[in-house]
Amino acid sequence: MAASAPGAAPETEPETEPETEQTSFREEIRAAMREALLADDRVFLMGEDVGGYGGAFGVSLGLVEEFGPDRIRDTPLSESGFVGAGIGAAVAGMRPIVEIMTVNFSLLALDQILNNAATLLHMSGGQVSVPVVIRMTTGAGRQLAAQHSHSLEGWYAGIPGIRVLSPGTLQDARYMLAPALADPDPVVIFEHGSLYNATGPTAPRPESFDIVSAAVRRTGRDVSLISHGGSLPKVLAAAEALAADGVSAEVVDLRSLRPLDGATIAASVARTHRAVVVDEGWRTGGLAAEIAARIAELAFYDLDAPVERVCGAEVPVPYPKHLEDAAIPQVADIVAAARRAVG
Amino acid sequence: MAASAPGAAPETEPETEPETEQTSFREEIRAAMREALLADDRVFLMGEDVGGYGGAFGVSLGLVEEFGPDRIRDTPLSESGFVGAGIGAAVAGMRPIVEIMTVNFSLLALDQILNNAATLLHMSGGQVSVPVVIRMTTGAGRQLAAQHSHSLEGWYAGIPGIRVLSPGTLQDARYMLAPALADPDPVVIFEHGSLYNATGPTAPRPESFDIVSAAVRRTGRDVSLISHGGSLPKVLAAAEALAADGVSAEVVDLRSLRPLDGATIAASVARTHRAVVVDEGWRTGGLAAEIAARIAELAFYDLDAPVERVCGAEVPVPYPKHLEDAAIPQVADIVAAARRAVG
């Protein structure tokens, strides 16, 4: 299905993309998986249509030809079954990368993720490690309507026992996987569907690289724009627009949604005294709520204005473009919220 | 399983309970269902062991004898299947009460609840109504360990398209069901396992009764203690302790977790200038985060101190009593948080 996402046509895009120094999220994630598969026999990729089809979004295109159907393993439509099998294989010492086609379908595997992956280590008194990496596409923006447009990062970020990552840059798309696989605990990686085709220059291999700290992608004085993943480009564009307008916005990219890097967030707010949190998930009880609450706890006396939340509208995402656009954060909404914050 | 909860032994307790003017949560919920079954042929109860067994917590004890196995319908262990069937029956005009034994198992039905129950009305452009009521037990406190002690109210409270209720008083246990069944949209009712045996005088049938507004259970000047469901008794006890100590605490019972009654919350904080939110769910991304964020938005300039969150520790709930007690909010924790708030 996903393959029909206009924005995510794996088969057409790669061809048309300049293959020189430019690269895309899709290619970087594929390169990361390829490297992991080459480096460690225990690593394998499992999910619906990851093999012959190349992945619903074409992320694993070509891998089955190189690594074979055993390590690039197509699964039946059985989300709870194959995610649980990935968890079990990890318990047995493998390093599975389990791809859930989209976060929408991950609800069918949530029992396995919460009650087993996140819980086995503790229930067993430290005996059972679950070094599994679960990748899933998230987000709206391609007119896929109510059952294919969720952003449930906030729920996963609330589960003790797992690590949750949300790459928003090509470098993170490329280099977050290795440390995730090295983590003895379960790691969930969210890939925003609208980023797969995002291109840019290939990032150099970083000297040191962590998956725990947030990154300040742009420094500013007047307001902190805090976001991650698919919203990051919009936030950077908003910061640009605000600058043109004399408002100096700092952009904090969370990168890790669990654990949250409260120190970096608080430090930024301590500098700017104002915060806007941008997350595509539903506003009530979403990730933005936690970040707003944290800021109010960590930087209460630094805040000069209420924390602004720019979130998804609380509707099952509608199909028509004009309504979908209205349902998820747009650059203009971020700019407006920042203006309210700076008063 | 649940039937073995010491605190929830339906077969032993009712006998030992004084049957005169005193009543219990269990009896009030049963009375509410009985009334609904008598009042409307479209109402039926469906779930695992709701019939002959009387419900895992004995809530439906005796109903199958009165209404028969068709309307008090035992289901196989198929959470997604029978919850979905309840949704479908509601679409067809019935008024099903679907009992999910505990919230822990509701993860297996979450796809049906989110992607169908909460979404069908919108996806169909207003054509498909889903007047289903889903009851589930929630919470820890009975040493049931990591897979039987969740409090996921915060997740459900974040789903557009459904109403979420959390009775914390005998009166709400008794009278929330009828308006929930009258609601043309899906309603999820959380029953805290530790409340079933809570007893008190039978509440009079209220003149008017709503399921949208929060209730101030105790008025106070110095701090607002905001909570719901199973934590309410602890919060009232904390208020008592604080009073003995010269701290006047106001107790706000949310009652409805979605929609949240922001007005009542804000009004209380406007009076007290300090807030402590108490919820048994994991702190990060839980219900308390949303309430803290709301307060900071609605009452920013009224707040004299950061909002305190007293929540479940971020661990899969451990089995031993001393560790479980340490993992969920206790009266002492609430008192301490209130003291921090009033400074």
Place this chain on the structure above:
Amino acid sequence: MSRAKKPPQSRKPSPASAAESEAPAEPVLSEETKHLLELVDQMLLIRAFEERCVELYSAGTIRGFIHLYIGEEAVAVGVNAALSPDDAVVSTYREHGHALARGVPVEAVMAEMYGKATGCSHGRGGSMHLFDVERRFYGGNAIVGGGLPIAAGLALADRMTGRNRVTCCFFGDGAVAEGEFHETANLAALWDLPLLLVCENNLYAMGTPLEREHAQTDLAMRAASYGMPAWAVDGMDAVAVERAARRAVDGILAGNGPHFLEMRTYRFRAHSMYDPDRYRDKAEVERWRERDPIPLLARRLPPGAADLEEMTKRATAVVDRAVAAAEAAPVEPVEDLYRFVSHEGS
């Protein structure tokens, strides 16, 4: 209420045949021939509708995920012919054919593809979420297997209220691997629900061939293991499909509980727009195209009874009008974003 098997002509005519009926009916045609002509008309309408969707999608006029039914039309029209207006239908994201065969107006379906306020789901759903409650069409569901428990619930309501009618649920071969299929099959058989389970086995779940989805590829046999009548049918032959569906519906109405039909069919197009269809052998696709359900059924008609060219023109004209209407139709105002979230419009 019990009901007798209704003769074909008593069933809701499809829009296309409605259009046709204005033309003077060829007097010499038997009822049976007229019925088959109606099925051909319905298939032509679905085909014309979807071929137009391809153009509109390529032009960027319609968006989202579009899953074409081209090649599988005999299943939708054959099954629908066995259903009566008060039966219910639950479908998937590949449901243009089911909706049109059910009689959802072409204009409303096309407007939905456009996301217009006049769409059969008010424009909120798009291709994967077509609804028409008046016709008891309970929708496209885009979660594979997600419609199965809902269908069981619709059937349960009829069972509990003693209404003798059928709920028909369409799903694919891939859906059979989902736990929800298992739970629904067991519930339906256990509770003797009036449920018609129609598995459209087109041999692939996206890019995964049947034999890599299922250990036991005889899906009818798998279903039979739940203790329900189940058999496989040539899904390219509308007559065979209708006959099987009638037998199943009669069995259900007779109180024999759920029935499972494995419709052996094939999609001529890729899984969805832009799927490059790398995983299927072109020769295989060609072999199936030779069994295109439309000419297959037309060949069964008495010589001269079916002028496919003429009938295609009529279907195309119906689609043309639907496109024109959709183009002209209004969209919902942005202010109405929160409409339909709840009855209160919370």
Place this chain on the structure above:
Amino acid sequence: MSRAKKPPQSRKPSPASAAESEAPAEPVLSEETKHLLELVDQMLLIRAFEERCVELYSAGTIRGFIHLYIGEEAVAVGVNAALSPDDAVVSTYREHGHALARGVPVEAVMAEMYGKATGCSHGRGGSMHLFDVERRFYGGNAIVGGGLPIAAGLALADRMTGRNRVTCCFFGDGAVAEGEFHETANLAALWDLPLLLVCENNLYAMGTPLEREHAQTDLAMRAASYGMPAWAVDGMDAVAVERAARRAVDGILAGNGPHFLEMRTYRFRAHSMYDPDRYRDKAEVERWRERDPIPLLARRLPPGAADLEEMTKRATAVVDRAVAAAEAAPVEPVEDLYRFVSHEGS
């Protein structure tokens, strides 16, 4: 690595038999008799352990949910006898018997019931979450059906790394209705996983009798529909259980993929402590008690070979020591609450 079928005595002896082995072995006993005596010892230990649990629970010493295995012991000891130490086991919340048969030290299991730091899960899990990774016992799982996909994953790892060993998953008749059973059975059969599926059919899922859980109550036949060898076994007869398990294990090790065994058994006690057992006819319970697996097996031994009274005393003594140790053991300090949440102790 391939491996030969190991003779019984090469298997890890259970603590009870270890205790026993200190006593001079009766010289006239055949290997077979010794092996059966060992199985009786294991069953007596499980029985004694659980009867003590009832007392401790009633006294309020241990808490949480306690699901007794009393009456089903033959399944645990018979299946375990067919497994070798490098095989893996995944179980349910009714797993005292599986853990003890597997050789998890009684002291560690009893300490876990107490929630003590010396428990086999450090006291974190309690009755429903017994773990012992050293013995490849991957735990009690309290989500019905939740262990099945995990077991498939353990088997998948062996399959991918070419280790020729078995993963055994225990689950109940009720679990077969869960979608996860279906998904796991299909995956295992599709991928030829070395998985032994042991369904403990005790005729009830909590208070719901088999015929109200399943449309098709012949569970072995249902499993066979996935294309795997499956048959029913007298679960009260430890010898029949072991024979069947050996056949299945041999088939799995020979590369024939997953096998399913339906163990026809019965729980003599209620579903859990405090379940008043309203839903079962006392006469039915009595009939089954007449087939108590312990005397049933003892009767097969040569006259005089088994002194049940004496053996029971030994088992009770083992449990006494375990209780004493558990009583004396320390609990984890509250400061360690966050321990084991993640390797970082985040």
